Every structure is written in structure tokens, then in C-alpha cells.
Amino acid sequence: MTTATHTETHGFQTEVKQLLHLMIHSLYSNREIFLRELVSNAADACDKLRYQALDNDALYGNDSELRIEIEHDTDAKTITLRDNGIGMSRDDVVANLGTIARSGTAEFMKSMSGDQQKDSRLIGQFGVGFYSGFIVADEIIVRTRRADLETDQGVEWTSRGEGEFSVADIERAERGTEIVLHLKDDAVEFADDHRLRSLITKYSDHIELPVRMPRVEKDDEGNEQVHWETANSATALWVRSKSEVSDEEYKNFYKHVSHDFSDPLSWSHNKVEGKLEYTSLLFVPGRAPFDLYQREAARGLKLYVQRVFIMDDAEQFLPLYLRFIKGVLDTNDLSLNVSRELLQQDPQVDKLKSALTKRGLDMLKKLAKDPEQYQTFWNQFGSVIKEGPAEDFANREKIAELLRFSSTHTDSTTQDQSLAQYVERMKEGQSKIYYLVADSFNAAKSSPHLEIFRKKGLEVLLLTDRIDEWLMSHLTEFDGKSFADVAKGDLDLGDVENEEEKKAQEETAKSKEELVKRVKEALAESVQEVRITHRLTDSPACVVLPEHEMGYQMRKMMEAAGQPLPEVKPILELNPEHALFGRLEGGEGDYFADLAHVLLDQAIIAEGGALEDPAAYVRRLNGMLSA
Ligand SMILES: Nc1ncnc2c1ncn2[C@@H]1O[C@H](COP(=O)(O)OP(=O)(O)OP(=O)(O)O)[C@@H](O)[C@H]1O
Numbered sequence: 001m002t003t004a005t006h007t008e009t010h011g012f013q014t015e016v017k018q019l020l021h022l023m024i025h026s027l028y029s030n031r032e033i034f035l036r037e038l039v040s041n042a043a044d045a046c047d048k049l050r051y052q053a054l055d056n057d058a059l060y061g062n063d064s065e066l067r068i069e070i071e072h073d074t075d076a077k078t079i080t081l082r083d084n085g086i087g088m089s090r091d092d093v094v095a096n097l098g099t100i101a102r103s104g105t106a107e108f109m110k111s112m113s114g115d116q117q118k119d120s121r122l123i124g125q126f127g128v129g130f131y132s133g134f135i136v137a138d139e140i141i142v143r144t145r146r147a148d149l150e151t152d153q154g155v156e157w158t159s160r161g162e163g164e165f166s167v168a169d170i171e172r173a174e175r176g177t178e179i180v181l182h183l184k185d186d187a188v189e190f191a192d193d194h195r196l197r198s199l200i201t202k203y204s205d206h207i208e209l210p211v212r213m214p215r216v217e218k219d220d221e222g223n224e225q226v227h228w229e230t231a232n233s234a235t236a237l238w239v240r241s242k243s244e245v246s247d248e249e250y251k252n253f254y255k256h257v258s259h260d261f262s263d264p265l266s267w268s269h270n271k272v273e274g275k276l277e278y279t280s281l282l283f284v285p286g287r288a289p290f291d292l293y294q295r296e297a298a299r300g301l302k303l304y305v306q307r308v309f310i311m312d313d314a315e316q317f318l319p320l321y322l323r324f325i326k327g328v329l330d331t332n333d334l335s336l337n338v339s340r341e342l343l344q345q346d347p348q349v350d351k352l353k354s355a356l357t358k359r360g361l362d363m364l365k366k367l368a369k370d371p372e373q374y375q376t377f378w379n380q381f382g383s384v385i386k387e388g389p390a391e392d393f394a395n396r397e398k399i400a401e402l403l404r405f406s407s408t409h410t411d412s413t414t415q416d417q418s419l420a421q422y423v424e425r426m427k428e429g430q431s432k433i434y435y436l437v438a439d440s441f442n443a444a445k446s447s448p449h450l451e452i453f454r455k456k457g458l459e460v461l462l463l464t465d466r467i468d469e470w471l472m473s474h475l476t477e478f479d480g481k482s483f484a485d486v487a488k489g490d491l492d493l494g495d496v497e498n499e500e501e502k503k504a505q506e507e508t509a510k511s512k513e514e515l516v517k518r519v520k521e522a523l524a525e526s527v528q529e530v531r532i533t534h535r536l537t538d539s540p541a542c543v544v545l546p547e548h549e550m551g552y553q554m555r556k557m558m559e560a561a562g563q564p565l566p567e568v569k570p571i572l573e574l575n576p577e578h579a580l581f582g583r584l585e586g587g588e589g590d591y592f593a594d595l596a597h598v599l600l601d602q603a604i605i606a607e608g609g610a611l612e613d614p615a616a617y618v619r620r621l622n623g624m625l626s627a
Pocket residue numbers: 041042045083085086087088096097126127128129130131176177259
């Protein structure tokens with residue numbers, strides 16, 4: 001019996017309390033994952049010890065055979081997990097087993113709806129980790145000692161998972177951690193040899209460390225003898241050859257490295273020998289984590305050097321736009337004593353990064369062959385991929401092949417059209433890929449700029465993600481075709497229009513020169529130019545921006561980021577076929593000026609723009625309506 005001294009009681013951080021509460025609701029039918037989570041932690045603790053022992057062999061003491069042990073006691077209704085890994089100090093225990101370090105967790109949990117709270121896949125993405133023990137236990141006792149501390153610096157942590165825990169100092173001869181789960185009455189089924197063995201095979205087979213369980217045998221004299229026997233295959237999964245690993249094993253391994261509860265969408269396992277020597281196992285998750293857009297969120301691969309675990313979240317090996325990829329990199333090209341700092345200077349890192357980037361892109365290209373799976377991927381991660389062309393110029397063509405868009409071809413919000421499909425559908429004489437950027441799908445779909453394109457049967461990509469304009473400013477061409485924003489510059493439909501049409505348009509423009517001049521005078525400072533257009537069929541007017549001007553979407557983003565921008569005046573284009581154009585031609589004095597202003601303001605509104613003086617617009621319009 002250990003004597004506990006200096007007992008203190010602490011409250012759990014609010015996030016932990018919320019998590020414990022949610023877990024009970026959402027994870028009931030997934031209860032067995034507690035074993036996977038605790039074994040993962042134990043394996044991580046052994047990995048950390050092995051890594052630290054590279055510089056300090058003394059940490060092993062007289063026990064260098066790293067292992068995990070699991071035993072149960074049916075009568076006492078307990079399961080005990082033990083590891084001889086790195087262990088924890090008292091401060092570590094309070095910090096690690098009383099809080100959730102991941103930032104944004106509290107906000108995310110608050111934002112979850114009732115149904116979402118019951119969705120195990122959502123709650124699973126926190127990495128419920130250690131706390132999952134409380135799905136099956138109504139009391140957990142942790143006894144631990146950090147490998148570099150003396151035997152009198154052991155710690156005992158106890159909690160019933162109800163808001164608080166206590167910690168005390170204990171004497172502990174062994175380093176590492178022991179976790180005793182006192183099972184709830186409805187979870188005693190887990191205190192069973194057969195059940196535990198099958199769970200270990202299911203979840204922990206691929207862990208390189210032996211997971212051992214006791215087997216009681218009677219010797220010749222009838223005395224009970226306990227043999228510890230390894231219950232998993234204890235070979236790191238990525239070391240095995242592809243043909244030996246089943247899909248089920250890959251999926252379980254993904255859950256181990258990612259702490260995700262859902263299956264991955266796809267994976268890519270490669271062993272490379274030659275100039276670079278590495279094994280990589282990369283996964284595409286099925287669902288985006290809540291902190292995908294938070295700068296400080298953990299990302300990156302689990303890094304091993306010659307099979308020794310070096311660090312989690314090694315972010316140097318993949319570009320940001322592939323930050324959702326999870327997995328393992330095991331290489332012989334780095335030295336065992338690499339640290340995060342050293343990684344930044346090592347030239348091998350860049351080579352590995354470009355190799356893994358290629359692997360990642362190839363994996364996505366393959367995934368794209370299954371349109372349904374790829375759509376799931378795109379809906380979750382598409383806007384991250386859109387960061388690609390700006391970040392990774394060298395791979396921009398490959399990235400462009402992976403992009404999916406909404407388009408006038410489908411007129412649906414689903415982004416499912418590739419550039420290759422667009423190019424295939426291009427009309428004879430069409431040389432450009434047309435696109436339109438707007439704030440929302442509806443604004444895009446009914447933009448006046450599309451009128452002529454619809455009339456001529458020309459497809460236009462409809463871009464409504466915040467990042468789209470940024471994306472398009474980094475994509476210059478695809479398959480030899482350049483991109484053209486339909487709301488910027490002069491309208492150029494190339495050879496889709498014949499010479500006669502062009503000539504007729506020029507003539508109309510010429511004959512209306514006088515009117516254009518009058519409108520320009522009436523609008524004075526509000527526009528930089530007025531011209532006649534044939535872009536429009538139904539609308540009387542639209543505004544366009546000069547070819548190289550920043551679009552409205554990007555302006556809004558820059559302004560929101562506190563970046564002041566010089567004002568740009570729009571170009572107003574008028575539709576000579578429209579009835580209101582006829583009114584303008586016949587208009588005089590105030591009526592003429594009011595109508596010119598109303599047409600300009602309406603064009604800005606249709607564009608999703610904000611009027612500088614909305615009240616003036618309303619006044620003018622009402623004046624005209626009641627005239
Ligand atoms: N068996 C163990 N030995 C040593 N430290 C442990 C052990 N189990 C947990 N810990 C420590 O407690 C921390 C919190 O564990 P928990 O499982 O809650 O989250 P995590 O493993 O960090 O996160 P995630 O599960 O999302 O990866 C771990 O990071 C580790 O530092």
C-alpha cells in the first residue's frame with residue numbers, strides 16, 4: 001500500500017468538464033476506444049523516453065525493455081494499464097490530466113448544437129485521449145513517476161470524473177505510469193481476457209512496442225504461474241510491406257496517429273531508397289478539424305529517425321496547403337539528435353518536403369478518380385487547397401488539376417467542376433477560361449456580367465469563397481488557356497463573336513458617344529469612365545473594374561485586415577438595348593442626372609457593393625417612381 005502525502009484537490013478546467021459531459025452522451029456506442037486512447041498514450045510515453053535516452057542513457061536505469069502491460073481483475077472490476085515510459089512529475093500531472101491544451105476548444109464546444117454533441121466523430125476530433133477512460137470508469141487512479149526523478153517523487157492522481165481530481169505524492173519504485181480504471185457497472189464486460197485481447201489486436205497491433213498481458217498457468221506442482229505474453233504483433237505498421245497490411249489495419253493506424261474517430265478517406269504508403277531514404281505513410285482525413293484555420297493549431301507528421309520516435313507534429317515536411325494530411329515519416333536521412341530548431345536548417349528537410357508534397361498531391365489525384373469520395377474531400381478541405389498556387393508556385397499545375405468549382409454549367413453551389421472539364425466544354429473560338437468572383441452563390445449566379453455569357457452559351461466559373469480572388473491572382477493559365485475575370489477590363493469573347501457583330505457594336509458605340517459624354521458629366525467624380533456595352537441582355541447597366549485592379553472581394557479582405565486602400569472608381573457600362581437607356585436618351589436636367597445616378601447605384605448593388613450614400617439613392621428612386 002502506498003502512503004500518499006501532500007494531498008491536494010484541484011478543479012478541472014472548464015473545457016475538461018464540458019468534454020467529460022459530452023463524452024458520456026456521444027461515445028457510449030464507441031466505448032471500447034478508451035483502450036486505444038490509453039495504449040496510444042502509453043506508447044507515446046515510451047517513445048518519448050527512448051528519444052530522451054538517446055542523450056541520457058541513465059534514464060533507462062536497469063529497465064531498458066520498453067513495454068506496455070494490461071491486466072484486469074474481474075472481481076474488483078478493474079483494468080490496469082502500465083507503461084515504463086517517460087512518466088510524469090506532479091506538475092506534469094496537474095497540467096496534463098486537468099486541462100485540454102488545444103486552443104479554441106472551449107469556443108468550439110460551445111458552438112456545437114445538440115445533435116452535434118451526440119456525434120462521436122465530432123467529439124472524437126478533440127483527441128479525447130486520457131479522458132476517454134471515464135466512458136467506462138467511474139473512478140480512475142493514475143500512479144506515475146517521471147524517469148529523471150527519484151523514487152520518492154511519484155504522484156498519485158485520483159478522480160471520479162465529476163469536476164475535480166486530487167493529487168498526492170507517493171513512493172514509486174518503477175518509472176512510468178500505471179492507470180487503474182474502476183469500471184462502471186455497465187462496463188464490467190471489458191474486464192475480460194478475451195475481450196481485451198481482441199481489442200488489442202484491433203487497435204494496437206501496429207504499435208511497435210509489445211503490449212503484454214498475463215497468462216496464468218499451473219506448473220507441475222499445481223501452483224499458479226503468471227507469464228507475460230505479448231498480445232500484439234509489435235511491429236510498426238509502416239515498416240511492413242504494403243501487401244501485408246489490410247485496409248482495416250491502415251484505418252486503425254490512422255486513428256492511432258490522428259486521434260480521429262472517423263475513417264480516413266485515403267492513404268499512401270511508400271518506401272523510398274536511393275538518394276533519399278524514407279518511409280512515409282500519409283492519410284487524408286475524412287473531416288476537417290475545427291481548428292484548421294487557426295494559426296497555432298497543431299499540424300504535421302509524426303517524425304521517426306531510423307524507427308526511433310523523434311517528435312509529433314513535425315510541420316516542416318509538408319506545405320501549409322496540405323496541412324490536413326496526417327501520418328508518419330520515418331527517415332534515415334536525418335540524424336537522431338535532430339530538434340525542431342535543427343530541422344529548420346537541415347537541407348535534407350527541403351528535399352524530404354518536396355518529395356512528400358509530391359506524394360501528397362499524387363494521393364489527392366488518385367482520390368479524385370472517385371468523384372464521390374473526392375467531393376467529400378473537397379467540401380472539407382477545398383479552400384485549404386486553394387491556398388496552394390500562391391504558396392507552391394512549382395506545383396501550381398498539379399494543384400490546378402485538383403481544384404473544383406461551381407459553374408454556370410451546373411448552376412449549383414456544389415464545387416464539383418474541374419478545370420479540365422471546363423476546357424473540354426469550351427466553345428469553338430473560345431480561348432479563355434472565364435470566371436466571376438462574388439460574395440455569395442446567389443449574387444454570382446444572377447450577376448449582370450453573366451448575361452452575354454449565358455446568351456452565347458459560354459461557361460463561367462462562379463467563385464464565392466473568401467480565398468478565391470487570391471487564388472485567381474496566382475493562377476495564370478491552365479492547359480495553355482488564360483483566365484479572365486468577367487467583371488474586369490474590356491469584354492473580349494475572342495472568336496466566339498464574328499467580325500460583323502464586332503463591327504455593329506463599334507458602330508453603336510460611336511453613335512451613342514454624345515449620350516455617354518452627358519452621363520459622364522452627370523456622374524462626374526463617381527466614375528472613371530462611362531461606355532456602351534454588349535455584355536448585358538436584361539440589365540440596363542453594370543460596373544466593371546480596370547483589368548489589373550484589385551477586385552471587391554480582395555478589397556474587403558484587405559480593409560477588414562486594417563489595410564487602407566486608395567479608392568477605385570468603377571467604369572459604368574450601359575446597355576443600349578435596354579428601355580431605360582431610351583429614357584436616358586430622352587431625359588433632360590435633373591431627371592437625366594437622377595436616372596444616371598440610379599443606374600450607377602443599382603449596378604453597384606447588383607455587384608454586391610455598398611453604396612456610399614444609400615439615402616440619396618432611395619430619395620432619387622422614390623422621386624422618379626412618384627413623378
Ligand atoms: N501514460 C502516460 N505517460 C506519460 N504521460 C502521459 C500518459 N498519458 C497521458 N500523458 C500526458 O498527458 C497528456 C494529455 O493526454 P491526453 O491523452 O489527454 O492528450 P494528448 O495525448 O496530448 O492529446 P491527443 O490525445 O489529442 O494526442 C499527454 O500529452 C501526455 O503528456
